Amino acid sequence: MRFWSIRLASVLIALGACVLLQALVGHASDYEQRIVVLVGLYITLSVSLNLINGITGQFSIGHAAFYQVGAYLTGYLTLNYFSKQPIHNMLLWVILMMFVGAIGAAVAGFIVGLPSLRLRGDYLAIVTLGFGEIIRITVQNQPAIGGSYGMNVTPKYQSVALVWLLAIICIAVCRNLLKTAHGLPFLSVREDEVASQAMGVNVTRVKVTAFLIGSAFAGAAGALLAHFEGFITPTTFGMDVSFIILTMVVLGGTGSITGSIFAAALLAYLPEYLRGLKGADGQPLMIPGSNVVAWLVAVAVAVTLTRLVMNKYSGDKLKKLALYLGAFALAVVSRFIAAFFLRMIPVMANKQIPIDQVRMVIFAVTLIVIMLLRPQGIFAHHEFSWSWVKGLFKRGEVPHSAVSA
């Protein structure tokens, strides 16, 4: 009884949170809503790719293809059949489309999953990459679905709540998998296929299942994207999208669900945040070229010193923290020194660069810095846990994660 009341409460909280979010951002501008939706979709995508890449260890890098299958399949259905069917409730229709998109993408996932039975590591990566490109180029050459001009999806249906509900379901499914014994075969296949098989694990079935579930969520996300944007083109699902999703998984820490969520939110939001930065005059922020270079110098100094402290100093945690702060302070100082000298170069001082142009540079530098300072990913293999946070505040003791793998 207690179990079911907790279950009911958590489902209600999840639904309530989505409705609340909808109420909060419902009146915001289209652009702001779009950012919230993108963050939700990228969380779904990265958590579902994490199931394939991080948990099952199948290095797949064509995740955008499943996203695209879901988007195009449901977009086409809505455009051609929504007006012809009896139920004219858009919410129900979009929910139905989520399932259709999920099934369509799962079929695609099954097809990609099959070669993964024979391929490992780099070879599988190449196959999935190729598969992604095949889907994109096939779509691009089909005039019936818009070709490279793209396809209008009408009627549109913009629901922030549905997007976040999907993200929550995706997270819940992966978390449940890892919390029960059924998750262990997935992890064991990642660790050692031969040993897994010798212990009676059906490696084939495990890999295909991972691809099915992972691609189904990507397909559902694609369905929501198509209906939110009302317009999709093949470039929406290019290789760069696949790589961004992969980056989120690796950056968060391969295998960590919380890591994927965190990295997805960070990487989906950061470029949009930078784009929106305004100067004092209300125009997009302009930065002198000398400052851009000076900041790069500061980042290099900070990373070098931090790594030095990390590798050379092992001792009291508070002293180590002080050293990190010192490194940070030195980096800030070096930024001003560098700016002082760089301003003497006329080209540097006079060139004003709009933030919009350097935002992808900042994005890339962020990735490089995180990977240099934490090559195992922000959360490494671990999940966020409160006992770990508590451990941070206990002096002398080494914090350990409650969850392994």
Added chain:
Amino acid sequence: MSILELQAATIKFGGLIAVNEVSFKLEKGDLFGLIGPNGAGKTTCFNLITGVYKPTSGDIIFHGRQIQGTPPNRIAQLGICRTFQNIRLFPALSVLENVVVGGFLRHRTTLAGALLYLPSSLRETRRLKDEAMDYLKILDLDGVPNARAADLPYGMQRRLEIARAMATKPELLLLDEPAAGMNPQEKQDLMETVKRIRDDHGITILVIEHDMRFVMNLCERIVVLDHGEEIAHGPPEAIRNDPKVISAYLGEPV
């Protein structure tokens, strides 16, 4: 009826005959040794029995049923489980989780139930974990259930492999050099543990080992392989004095 029977099992890799017409029988409750110099085909024999390789010719019969060509995971389900010569644990998983993977083939809930986090799948998870703890106790590993398998010292990793294999509840357990790299005391303890596994759990055991004291004291019957061929077969005393075995493997006493 014998539990496992190899009938002229042969496997060729190209021109190399790794195992050539090897035949032996294991009765239920046997403690059976498989010895021979390096490259004699002992591990290949294990790979034939557990389905990693399909024999080129000959039969492998488990409980009166031909099992050659059956995939390894099916063979584990039939009741044959093994350990590996070069330890193959799941390094990033905890000690307990490693053993639960072994017990997982007996799970009774569906994946869908697990994804929905139904109470039945939680109960099943708890049951498998409790069972795994029992196996850890048998191998004296119950003190470190939450350690990462990779962090264990070597001897414990060897024992964890046995615990994991036992969790599949096999009728026949194949141990590939279980005592390799252990010190004399650890070997002595392991020998007693292996005997206990046979006596208390009724598991038939086939063991590959290079340590002669270990094999001679542990096993009741031994097969000696050399260059893929069976050169001797019998109780330890007979093997020890067999001139062919002495010249191929044991060497003359100094």
